[in-house]
Amino acid sequence: ALPEVFANFAVQRQNNYGFAAVACDQTIEQTANRDSKTKGGLIGFTMNRASVHRWLLSQSERARITGQCKYMAGINCKPRNKKDLDATKCQNYENSVCGVLATITSMINPFNSDQDGLVNITSGVELPKDSAKSLLDAEKLGEGQFTAFCEDNLLSKKPDIFTPIKRNKIRTFSSKTKTMTDKKGQTIAVKSTRNLFARLLVISKTHEIDLKGLLSFSLSEFPLSIATVSGDLVKTTKSKMFEVLEKTASSPVVDVESLQNGTALIVDGMAVVQAMKGKWRTFGEFADSVFSYLLNLVKQWKAVRLDFVADRYPSLSIKNAERAKRAAQGVQRVHIYNKDQNIPKQWKKYLSCGDNKESLAVFLCGHWSTYHSAQMKSLESFYVTSADKCYLLSHGLSPSDTVQRIEVAELRCDHEEADTRLLLHSRHAAEAHAEIIIKSPDTDVFLLCTAMQKTIGTKLYLMTGNGNKFRVIDVAAVSDSLGEELCASLPGFHAFSGCDTTSAFLGKGKLKPWKVLMQHPEFCAIFSRLGNLPIHDDLVDLLNEFICLLYGDDCSRSVDECRYNLFKAGKCSDDALPPNSDCLFHHIARSNFQAASWNRCLSPMLQLPSAVGNGWQLESDGQLHILWMTCPSAPESLLEFVQCKCKTGCKTQRCSCLKSGLKCTEVCSCSECQNNPQIMDGEDESDSSDNDDENDYDWDDDDNMFDDLSE
Secondary structure, eight states, X not given: OOHHHHHHOOEEOOSSSSSOEEXXXXXXXXXXXXXXXXXSOSTTSOSOHHHHHHHHHTHHHHHHHHHHHHHHHTOOOOOOOOGGGSHHHHHHHHHHHHHHHHHHHHSOOTTTOOOOSOBOTTTOEEOOHXXXXXXXXXXXXXXXXXXXXXXXXXXXXXXXXXXXXXXXXXXXXXOOOOOOOOOHHHHHHHHHHHHHHHHHHHHTTTSOOOHHHHTTSOOSSSOTTTXXXXXXXXXXXXXXXXXXXXXXXXXXXXXXXXXXXXXXXXXXXXXXXXXXXXXXXXXXXXXXXXXXXXXXXXXXTTEEEEEEEOOOOOSSOTTHHHHHHHSOTTXXXXXXXXTTSBOOSOHHHHHTSHHHHHHHHHHHHHHHTTSBGGGGTTOOEEEEEXXXXXXXXEOOSSTTSBOEEEEOGGGOOOOOSHHHHHHHHHHHHTTTOSEEEEEOOOHHHHHHHHHHHHHHOSEEEEEEOOGGGOEEEEHHHHHHHHOHHHHHHHHHHHHHHOOSSSOOOTTTTTHXXXXXXXXXXXXXXXXXXXXXXXXOHHHHHHHHHHHHHHTTOSSOSSXXXXXXXXXXXXXXXXXXXXXXXXXXHHHHHHHXXXXXXXXXXXXXXXXXXXXXXXXXXXXXXXXXXXXXXXXXXXXXXXXXXXXXXXXXXXXXXXXXXXXXXXXXOTTOOOSSOOSOHHHHHHHHXXXXXXXXXXXXXXXXXXXXXXXXXXX
């Protein structure tokens, strides 16, 4: 072959387009061979060698003549455009490029991230610190295990290559959180409720028991009148209180025609976010949808000021237990970096995390700050909260200018709940508006509006409900019908009878305490005092009397005495008795702390003391947990009660009862006992009698009940 051909082995087939180089043999096939071929080709053409040679020698001439004839006839083959330049191919390439750009845009920028943790570059999910550390140390951990395997199984005197290496369960971004269920508390509570008093009857034969003193203890791991068997708060239907207050006014519901122009509309931001329905691809689309919904509300209710108020979610909070109960299992922390980031597919699960909701509120504030003035339409001022700050978004100099964003120092606060923050914004709006509409579905907000109506001065309206139950309530009318003294007692009463952070009384709900309050109006002044820190002893004594009335005991003045009287009347179940004085004191402390937060809702800085020591305690996991009691759950004499299971007649010091200097009782499961002959006599009499009834209680199942209580 020619050197230049051997070096390249390629030819440029066309002059019109670049990148048209093809192999030499392919070019010959597509040109000379194509123009000179016969109808049937070379195969089967002839068997004469001389004819084949003549056909091959004249091939180039035939191809040239054929090509010239086609050119003269105007049927010369025109080269087609490259397939890569076809319209469909170009559109496919354009779509692919746009898809790549959209994917990169939806991801976070790892170079601009201000997060210290390990973050998923696609979803923005942050891995917990313990999981991130184990994932980053995976290689080091594996190398250590491999080295240990070699030393123990390969370099040892007895090699064993079949010994498995332990698999490391390292949690990644795709790992799911599993919920562990602990039923220890439930087991103890069921045992205590079933057999406690029956045991006391048996023990009383050999031990002197003060029943009145005994009932001053909770006698269970948790006070079952205000706690569940697993140690959670007893919940109640708060909306019942909403209905009671609403019915006190003759005609509290108003329509839009009765409202003046230029009102202020204050909305619970997270309630609006939770109620939004639709399909959004990115966070930017969701923010635009929320803003459009808010503008429709502004137009419908003739408002010129709009406040978007969101909650805060500090890591140490008295509401963590309630939020953890509402949260979905396996929820992950997702950071929002730009408007083109895709929203999580499990939207409700995403919103169940407090950190995610606070991050979403910050994003909404930032995104709305990029709008043009024309997008605000008739809205004059837009107040948006972002963490502990609040920003005012107003029109620029021209419709095409970006909205002006100014931080409002008066609305910077340390409030955690939007419930109290709504009232703070209402007081700020009252300086320039004659009517204020608050949109919230929460009963707590309605009670706070009713309690603070006189202080704010401006007429308040509450927008609540959905569908056929949607209504706007005249809060001033409800407040006037209740009276100033009763309105002042609402925060303390609501906290004491049960809310998100305090327990309700099992079986009492909201209506029974309210009925007692209406029958004894002197307690209004007492509930008005809830919220004053610290708690005074006379307040605790008066609330003891209220609980006695709530449980139907008009004679008692303390819950311990009430428990004794109810027990004598036949109410022997733990949950049918009020909590003892120790548990009630801690309940009052929690109610007082929550009422203090509500009573200071009109102040930017609540300046609350630590929740530790006010009904909560800080445990080893770094979180606040409810402090149910500080006294023992049962008397020391019962916690130290001894019972044996001897099989040899209780003769030696191996018998726990004999060693403690006590006689055996029916609670003991010993056989042929000689430490208490009365047991043997009773057994003989039982055997000789005609009564075939069996003991209703299985003592063997509950031998360690008091040991569990002491723990």
